[in-house]
Structure formats: structure tokens, C-alpha cells
Amino acid sequence: MTPSGSLLHAGGLYKAYGATPALDGAEFSIHPGEVVAVLGPSGSGKSTLLHCLAGIIQPDRGTVRYGDHDLTAMTDAERSALRRGDFGFVFQFGQLVPELTCLENVALPMRLAGTARKAAEAHAREWLERLEVDPVAGRRPGEVSGGQGQRVAVARALATRPRVIFADEPTGALDSLNGERVMGLLTEAARATRAAVVLVTHETRVAAYSDREVVVRDGKVREAVTTG
């Protein structure tokens, strides 16, 4: 079980690449509906922490608990199933499948979870409308602007109604106007669905959208200022 009230909790995480530890005893927890910004300089281990929390990689030591599940004890297939059903992802760029239309990209996680195509696409269309990108539904990612593409990615992350959204530098490739629009829509939609958001960023401007900030330094996670 996770500590009282937390949805996702990591304790004593250690992960090294070669001789260099990226995480060295990192602790982290997040509650339902909470937006936590993970800050830190380049190479501090922010992305490694996110990948461990999402079950994308396995830490060398430590535990990651999600509800009743211990991610570190699960098989790759079990973690994949968990990611398909309970987690959503937004990355800096390159996450949309270039050959699929924006609509099909948003429908993709639902189809992978077994939803029929028509139902998945109908639901995806709703999310595109909510994120104000329904006019580009039939276009391919290469045919839309960076801001539109990132909103499509947010729609895809939210469409499965995940309980946790992992966003790794979601505005890194956008100008400030588009970045703020994306962040506004992402946090608004997440709060509306009571989804927790783990937001990795190095921009304090983006971190301002979070409820709480933590800083990763020397492989350890430290609490920063509570903005709430």
C-alpha cells in the first residue's frame, strides 16, 4: 500500500548508468488530482525519476508503489498493461505517430486497450474538441503546428482517463504563448478528471502551473516551495 492518501509513491530509488548514479535514494509521492513539478538542472535525473515512476525502466534498488501494485515486482508485460490503462504520457516532441492522423493518434491508446475503432475515434474527437484542436483531426502530425501537435498529444494522454499523467518537458519545443496554452489545458483537464500530473520541467514558468514543486539534485528529491 502507498502511504496514506498518496496515489503513487517511490522510496529509496537508486538507478545508475554505468558508474554514474542518476538516482541515489530518491523519494517521491503524489496524490490524486495533484500536479507536482519536478525541477532540476540538466542531467540531474529528472527524466530517470519519471521513467522509474511510470514503470518504463526498473530502478536498481528501491520501490515504486501505485495503489496496491509494486511496480518493481511486476513483469514488463504487467507494467505495459498498467501504462496502457492507468497512465498517460506527454513528451517534448516526437511522440505522435507521423503516419496516423491526429484523430487516430488520440484514439491509439484506447484501441490498444481493446476499444473498438469507431468508439475510440468518437471519444478521441471529444477530447480534440476539449483541447480546441478538432479542426486538425484529419491531418497528420507533420501538417500541424507545434502547439497544435502538443495539444493533440495532451488529448491523447487524457483520452483514456488515466489516473496519472507523466509530462516530460511538455512545452520544451513551444514558444511561451503556445506553452502556456498547453499547460493551461493540461492542468485544467487533469484537475477535472482528478488525474495526478508528474510534470518534469526546467522552466519555473511552467512549474508555476503545479501544486507542488520538487527539485532533483545529485540523484535525490527535495521538496521546494509549495505554490498552492
Add this chain to the structure above:
Amino acid sequence: MSDPGPPVPARARGWCRDLAMGIRFAASGGREGWTRTALTAVGVALGVAVLLIGASVPTLMNAWHGREKARENLGQMHEPPRGDTTVRYASADTVFHGEPIRGRLVRPDGAHPPVPPGMDRLPGPGEMRVSPALRELLAEPGSALLRQRLPYKIVGVIGDAGLQGPAELTYVAGSTALRPPAGYRIDHFGKGWTPRPLTPQGTLLVIMTCVALLTPVTVFLGTSARFGHDRRERRLAALRLLGSDIATTRRIAAGEALFGSALGLAGGAVLFLAARQTAGWITLWDINVFPADVRPGALPAALIAVLVPAVSVLVTLFAQRGVTVDPLGVVHRRPAPRRRFWWRLLPPVLGAALLLPLLRQRVWEDSAANTTMLAAGSMLLLFGVTALLPWLVEAVVGRLRGGPVPWQLAIRRLQASGGSATRAVGGITVAVAGAIAIHMLFTGMQFGFTQAYARSGALPRIGYTTQAESWQQTERALAAVRATPGATDAQGVIEATLDTLPTSDSFLNLAIGSCAELRRVATLGSCRDGDVFVTQGRDRAARPGATLDLNPPFAPEDRPTPHPWTLPADARQVPLRHLGDGPDDHRYEILATPSTVDVRRLAMGDMALRIGFDRSVPDAVERIRTSMAKVTPTLYESSAVDNPHDRAYSGIRNGLFAAAAVTLLLIGAGLIISTVEQLHERRRVLSSLHAFGVRRSGLGWSVLWQTAVPVLLGLVLAVGCGLLLGTLLLRMINAEVRVDWPVVAGMAGIGGGVILFVTALSLPPLWRMMRPEGLRTE
């Protein structure tokens, strides 16, 4: 006024500098650079080797014929006078278990006879010199009957100069029994012979074969030239930032390709030298050659050395034509133009239009126009399918909707960028369509021969002829064969051709034999030695009392001394016994008993034996051959016992199948390159898909579908085109249209294998690229 640009020497220097820079990049590009260079080199090496082998065909055929002519001197019209330097020389060919054996008997007239190439002196009486292959065959345990047939003592081996190829079975034996009329008197070995250059049509066919073989290699080359292009484009972008223009970057890219081509050229030469070592093991249409005889002419070799690297560079530049690299690393790719159907249909339709008129001819006429139409039509039809394939893939894939996620991912990827896969598969269509058509042609021809041999071989019979010495010789031969186990029946007569006197060019066929033998030919009624018969319903020139010539001219310009013979006035008319419509039927006008004609006066008198045998007796035919050789080794055998075409065609068909299989694997290698390249470009998407929880198997399936769809469409097109071309070719030669379904199935099977092979080898890089490292942006 327009800017004339830099002077030519400066421009040339600039070209050389850019090419040299490209070569330096290729040589110092790390593992990826070397991989690309190696792939280009492999493609070029294969192309060079194939072309060098193709360019060696005329030379090796000349060498093969030249070797035969250098050692031969049979069949001259006018014999030299007997002397110290003459030798009697006769053919004593035989067959053992389907393998033809060239045999020659010699009997020197004096102490200084000529010696054929490959030996220092002629074998003495009762001795023989054999080829290494025959020596091995004679030493085998199952060759006892052959050893009895060639009862000479082996005193040496014939050197390479006296052989056509290392696998040739041949011997030269000294014989005291050799005497006229058998053989010829000669005073030298070797016949005058001028090698003929290949006819334009023959050249066209060789070119067509080379082009057909080279297409897959070119496709592979094109694919390998694109390998690692993202990194190359980044490098070229860096050069653009430093001030290089687009043309310079293209020349640098060409320089990289040139380096690979130069290595490939050297590799191709090595591959060719290695491949020609296998020449001695291969026998096609009874042609087997020494490796040293497989050498291209100087001009074709020089052209290959220049043109193949040039083609490789052109392919690279062609691949770059739609790409513009900006100084900031932005790569603009020209959008793929919409494929138009009508012009793609033009080549196959033109090809069919050239071939269809050839079908109207009742019999194939080997004229220059026909050969050109056939070659051009076949080529257009074959290459037309490569033009049709991209349209077909686009048309089919464009209409595919829905399906599970892996299928959808694959189809969308093909819709968005199916060009490279289609290009690679284009090579499959040419190779498979060509192989199926040629297979069909050979199967049809082989079936025709098999049927003909089955018909004539249905009657277990073997025939022998040789120049007749006397009727007693025929009687001895008949007695010998009748005592042979397995021989069920033996007939024998002396056959001759006569002319009327004065000459009327009305040739008459004469059969001389005992009453017993003549009764097998015609219904005689009463008969005794001294009787002559004319047959009913034959030529009216065979008129009792007519004077005939036993020494008619061989050719119109010949004027030999006539040997008059009067057809007795009391010759009775008798009906022939007909054996059917086959070539074995009796066609004599005159039948004579032995005492009525002096055999020595006959110019064209042949002992002709027809021998029946029992198939159930093991080695009955070989026993008969051995018995006959003991009587007269210079007998000429005619039989339908062994179908030599069967072996030749089977060899060719197996070779073709193997070549097509290798081609498909080569295309598979090209497909792997393009698939891995595509995966590499998409590693970030793959990583994020993995983050979403997409299963590895799902993406594996998408790779499988992505390979399978174009390959299957290519195979369908290739099978259709191959069957069409094969049908047209068979109709042209009036052969029964038969489809070699096992071959078609085999090709389809190999195609399926290629799909699995490409998918299996693409999975490890796929999984590697799904790792979370691809998500890192810092």
C-alpha cells in the same frame, strides 16, 4: 551577360576536391560510414561479378569450340596419301549410363604421325590415353561393363590442351583393327576455324540477361546508398553552414558512393575469380569449360570497370534528387508525385504488342527481326512490372482501411512512405517473373522432348550404323548381339544410296541382307541368295533392267567415277512391311541378297542394326553397347534410351531456381536495410509508444505487415507477368503450355521466407529502439 562560371580546369579541380572529401568521409565515417560503404561495395561487387561472367560467355564459347577444333580432323572430303606422317583416325564415341564419352581410335601409317594437343605421343596398339574424369569413371566399381568396352591399357592422361573441359569424358586409343573404310586418313590435327563474333541478336540477349540479373543488384545498390542518410544529411548540413552549395554537397555524397564502388569493383573482380573456379563443376548443354577459359574480353572488362562505379554514383545522385539540405539541417523532401497509371502501363503493353505478332507465325523463324522483337518485348514486359508495382502498391494500400492497430500502423506507414519498400520489391518482381517465364519455357521444351523420347523410347530399341565392310561383318555383329543377355531381337542389313545412270538425282535406297533378314523387311515369298527384289509403291526409277550407280556423288559439284550396277531384269516386286509412320519405317526401293552386290563398290554403304532389348534385364543396354564395341568400336549409336535434354534442362531449371532464390535473399537484405533505417528514424516514436504500453509483439506484427504487403503484391504481379510471358514464349514455339507449379509455389514460398527473414532480423533493432533512451531530450 550571364556569368560563365569558373574556367574548366578550376571546375574540374573543384569536382575532384569534393569527390575526395566524400571519399574521406566514407573512409572515416565510423561504424555507420563503413557499414554504408560495405553495403555499396557488396552491391557493386555482385553487379561487377555478374557482368564479368556475362561478358565471358562469348570468350568461353570461343575457347570451348576452339579446343574442339584444335584437336579434331574428322570428316574431310579428300584424304592425304598414306605416308610416314599420316595416321588413320576414327570416332569411337560411346555412352555409359547416359554420360556421353568421346572416343578416338588411331592407327599410325608411319613412324612420325601427328599428335593431337594434350599428349606428347600417340598411344601404341592396345593402349589409350584418357581424360582425368574418364580415368575416375573407369576406376569406379560400377564401371565393369565400360572397362570391358574399352579394353585398352591406360598409358597416360590427356593434358588440359586436349580437353574441352575438366569434366569431359574422352579417350584416344591405339587400334590395330582400324582399317578402311572406317575412319579417315589424316596428316595433322586441327581444323581451320575463325571465331565468329556474337550476332547483334545474341548480343541483345546477353545484354537482356545481364540487365535482368543486374536489376535486383541495382535495387540493392539504391537501397544501400540510402542507408544512414539522416546522419549524412546532418553532416552535409554542417558543410552547407560552412558555405558549401547544394551541388557541392551532392558531389561529396557522390564521392562517398565512389569509394564504395571502387571497393566493390575490386571485390567484384575477386568474386568473379572465385566464381569461375566453379566452372569446371558445371556442365550445361554438355558444355563444360576450364576456369581459365572464363575470361571477359578486354573491351567489355574495361567498360564494366568504368560504367559500374559510374552507375553507383548516379544511383546515389538520383536518390538525392528530391532532397535539399539546408544549412540549419532542415531537410526538404520533394513530395512524392501522384503515380499515373497510363504511362506505367505503357511498357508492358508495348512488350505484349511486340510479342503478340510472333504468335501468329506457325513455326518460329529464327530471323534477326524476330529475335529483336522477342528480346525487346520480353524485356519491356519484365521491366513493365517494376513500373506497375509502385502504382499497384499505392492503389491497393490507399484503399485499405481499418484493421487491428499493428495492421493500421503498417498500412499507414506504407501509405506515407512506401517508396523504399516498393523499390526494393521491384527487384523481386523482375527476378521472379523472369524465372517463372524461363522455367515455363524450359519445362515446356523439356516436356516436349520427354514426350518424344517416351514415344520413340516406348519401343525398347537401339540402332547402330557404321560404314559396311562386308555382309560377313554384319553377320558377326548380329551373332554377337544375339548372344548378349537382355537383347531380345536383332535385325541387320547393309543400307546404301544409289543413283540412276545417267544421273537423274533420283536417289534410291538399297538394303542388302540374307533372305532371313530381308523377310523382316518385306514379304518376299520364295527367296535364295542371288535374288533381288524391288518394292511395291516406291520410286519408279527402280525399274528391273535399269543401270544404277553404286558410287553416286555426295554433293552436286562432285564428279566421282560411276560404279554401274544393273538391277536384274527378273527382280520381283514385293510389298514392304511397314512399321508405322515413325522414322524407323522401312523406306527401301531395292532389296538384294549378299551375293548380288559387291559391298566394297558401294560409296555410301552402312551396316544398319536394329536391336530390341528387355528393360527388365539389368544393364541390358550397356551390355549391348559393350558387345557392339567388341565387334566394331566405331559404330554410331542412335537410340532413345537416354534423353540428354532431360539432364540439361533439369540442370538449367535448378540453376535458375537457385539464382532466383539468391536474388530474393538479396532483395530481402535490401528490405532489412530500409526497414532498419526507417525504424532508426522513428526511434523516438517507438520509445513513446513503448511508454504508452504498446506491446513489443504489436510493433513486431506491424513490421511483418509492412514487409508482407509489398512483397505479396510484388509476388502476385510477378507470378501473373511470369505466367503471361511464359505462355507467350511457349505458344511461339508451338509447345504445350504447362505451368511449373512447384516452381511457382517454391518462389512464393521463398517470398514468404523473405518476409519472415526480414521481420526476424528487424526485431532486435526494433526492440533496441523501443528503449526509454529514445525519450531523452537532453
